[in-house]
Amino acid sequence: MSITNRPMSPHLQVYRPQFTSILSIANRITGVALSAGTVVLVGQLFAAANGPSCFASFQHFVGSWLGLFILVGWSFSLFFHLCNGIRHLVWDFGIGLDLDTAYKTGNWVLLASVALTVLTWLGVIIHGGH
Amino acid sequence: MSVKLRSPLGQAYGLGTAREGAQAWWSLRMSAVALIPLTLWWVYEAVAHTGVDYAGFVAWVREPITAILLILTLSVTLLHTAQGLQEVIEDYLHVEWAKIAGLIIVRFGCVVLAVAGIYSVLRIAFGG
Numbered sequence: 001m002s003i004t005n006r007p008m009s010p011h012l013q014v015y016r017p018q019f020t021s022i023l024s025i026a027n028r029i030t031g032v033a034l035s036a037g038t039v040v041l042v043g044q045l046f047a048a049a050n051g052p053s054c055f056a057s058f059q060h061f062v063g064s065w066l067g068l069f070i071l072v073g074w075s076f077s078l079f080f081h082l083c084n085g086i087r088h089l090v091w092d093f094g095i096g097l098d099l100d101t102a103y104k105t106g107n108w109v110l111l112a113s114v115a116l117t118v119l120t121w122l123g124v125i126i127h128g129g130h
Numbered sequence: 131m132s133v134k135l136r137s138p139l140g141q142a143y144g145l146g147t148a149r150e151g152a153q154a155w156w157s158l159r160m161s162a163v164a165l166i167p168l169t170l171w172w173v174y175e176a177v178a179h180t181g182v183d184y185a186g187f188v189a190w191v192r193e194p195i196t197a198i199l200l201i202l203t204l205s206v207t208l209l210h211t212a213q214g215l216q217e218v219i220e221d222y223l224h225v226e227w228a229k230i231a232g233l234i235i236v237r238f239g240c241v242v243l244a245v246a247g248i249y250s251v252l253r254i255a256f257g258g
Contacts, residue, residue: 035211038207048188
């Protein structure tokens with residue numbers, strides 16, 4: 001059968017991982033992780049709607065090591081998905097699609113996500129004295 | 131330059147694109163744009179209310195602007211979640227029954243979470 005000359009889709013199994021492809025799949029992975037984060041958000045509101053004791057158990061869980069681990073992962077995933085999402089929206093305008101720019105903006109996204117996560121947790125520590 | 135992009139098999143089947151999908155693409159981006167300010171607002175408020183007790187949390191949710199923005203954040207987040215998870219399922223789940231089951235679970239789950247979240251906000255906001 002003759003093969004047409006259409007562009008091939010990069011198949012994960014045979015394609016060497018690159019910075020750009022890792023950021024691309026990370027956008028999906030963080031997106032899926034954020035779905036779980038949304039369950040925590042709804043859980044907090046539902047607990048508060050159910051009264052003080054329910055809310056206290058929720059706060060207790062969130063304040064535990066497992067809870068904090070989830071929150072830190074959640075905040076980084078949120079900022080990564082937010083920053084990389086903006087990168088994707090810019091791409092949708094046809095801007096920044098060349099390789100050099102894609103690598104540069106990829107680095108910006110990583111840097112911004114880490115910075116925003118650190119800033120958020122500094123804020124949490126400062127406000128923690130409530 | 132004219133490049134033939136269709137395979138012989140594709141030509142034999144006579145199938146082209148599904149002629150739909152642009153709506154889903156646009157809708158995912160609209161929810162994404164809406165979520166930029168909503169997410170930043172919510173993170174800011176969450177940090178500002180770190181360690182707040184029950185009374186403080188309830189007082190915050192009862193502020194009209196908070197209740198409105200929380201309901202918007204919940205709705206758009208869960209819409210975007212449903213759209214995003216649908217894309218992931220359609221791309222990676224190729225067993226037909228599993229794909230359909232996954233799509234149903236995602237859609238139902240997001241609607242249940244949205245209703246539960248909005249109900250909770252309203253109950254706190256209007257509760258006695």
